[in-house]
Amino acid sequence: KQEVTQIPAALSVPEGENLVLNCSFTDSAIYNLQWFRQDPGKGLTSLLLIQSSQREQTSGRLNASLDKSSGRSTLYIAASQPGDSATYLCAVRASGGYNKLIFGAGTRLAVHP
Amino acid sequence: EAEVAQSPRYKITEKSQAVAFWCDPISGHATLYWYRQILGQGPELLVQFQDESVVDDSQLPKDRFSAERLKGVDSTLKIQPAELGDSAMYLCASSTLPRTDTQYFGPGTRLTVL
Numbered sequence: 001k002q003e004v005t006q007i008p009a010a011l012s013v014p015e016g017e018n019l020v021l022n023c024s025f026t027d028s029a030i031y032n033l034q035w036f037r038q039d040p041g042k043g044l045t046s047l048l049l050i051q052s053s054q055r056e057q058t059s060g061r062l063n064a065s066l067d068k069s070s071g072r073s074t075l076y077i078a079a080s081q082p083g084d085s086a087t088y089l090c091a092v093r094a095s096g097g098y099n100k101l102i103f104g105a106g107t108r109l110a111v112h113p
Numbered sequence: 114e115a116e117v118a119q120s121p122r123y124k125i126t127e128k129s130q131a132v133a134f135w136c137d138p139i140s141g142h143a144t145l146y147w148y149r150q151i152l153g154q155g156p157e158l159l160v161q162f163q164d165e166s167v168v169d170d171s172q173l174p175k176d177r178f179s180a181e182r183l184k185g186v187d188s189t190l191k192i193q194p195a196e197l198g199d200s201a202m203y204l205c206a207s208s209t210l211p212r213t214d215t216q217y218f219g220p221g222t223r224l225t226v227l
Contacts, residue, residue, distance in 0.1 A: 004155070034215070043117075043204055043218035044156070089155055100169060101216065103155025 002027045006090055006104035013080055013111055021075040021107045023090030028068050031095040035064050035075050038087045038106065047088075048075070052095070080111045115139040117219035119205050125225045131193035134222045138187070138207030146216060147180055147190050148204040156204055162188065195226045 003026045013019055023033070032051045036044040048057045048064040050073070056065040063076040077084060087106040094100055118137040126132050138145050143164050148156035159178065161169040165185040173180065177196070182188040192199055202223050206216040 036218075041202075041221075041223065043220045044206075046215045046217070049215055091155070100158050100161065101156075103157070105153065105155050 002030075002092060002094060002102045004090060004092055004102050004104035006088075006107050008107060009105065010108040011110070013109075015080060015082060015111055015113050017080050017111075018076070018078050019080055019109075021077070021088050021090075021109070023073040023075070023104055025071045025073075025092045025102075027094075028071050029095050030068065031093040033064075033066055033073050034091045034093070034101070035062075035073075036089040036091065038089060040086075044089065077109075080109075082111050082113055085109055085111050117205055117207055117217055119203075119219035119222055121222060122220060123223045123225075125227065126195050127227050128197055129194040131191065132195055132224065133189055133191045134203050134205075134224075136188045136190070136205030136219060138205070139217055142207035142209055142217075143185070144208045144210065144214075145182060145188050146206040146208075147188070148206065150202040150204055150221070152201070159190070192224075195224075197226050200224055200226045 005024050007022045034049045035047045037047050038044050050057045050066045061078040066073045087108045089106040091101040091103045120135050145162040147159045149159050150156040159173045160180045162182045165182050180190045202221045204221045205219045208214040208216045
């Protein structure tokens with residue numbers, strides 16, 4: 001059974017810092033991996049999607065990498081801003097059946113001025 | 114920009130009552146998902162529709178939960194009777210394809226069962 005773990009569970013940093021969020025998964029047979037952002041009490045916003053054949057994806061100050069063989073992904077946020085404060089969720093899509101998304105519990109990020 | 118719509122945004126009910134949530138996916142999205150997110154956890158898939166057909170409901174507590182998508186467009190998720198442990202955020206998402214495409218999420222319905 002696929003399990004997704006995110007470390008750390010919470011993170012508080014001063015504005016301007018570069019930071020890394022970690023995601024690990026137990027079954028390397030995935031179709032793709034997706035990073036989401038969730039603001040308190042709100043739905044999820046997709047940030048980056050990495051196909052299993054890809055190593056990384058970039059969007060603005062965000063860079064996500066994928067090492068399928070070791071079951072790891074990282075989300076790198078450059079020059080963090082208070083507006084980046086949110087919960088970041090990692091999800092893997094199973095390669096089989098209807099490819100359901102399996103989510104981690106998220107990393108709650110607070111960027112203070 | 115097209116969005117997934119959900120209503121109500123908040124619902125408070127007493128245990129043993131019936132509740133229903135509504136979702137309208139982005140136009141043209143054939144795949145619709147209902148997730149449950151307990152506070153502090155990631156979302157868990159309850160049911161997935163491809164057009165009007167259920168393709169995955171393995172995590173849906175079928176003794177009390179039901180879901181339908183009669184015309185392959187909007188969808189309703191029902192709980193009857195509600196239990197204290199059902200308190201959670203219920204999220205709806207949609208995508209054009211079930212495998213390769215990004216899922217777009219609605220704002221969710223926050224359910225509190227007293």
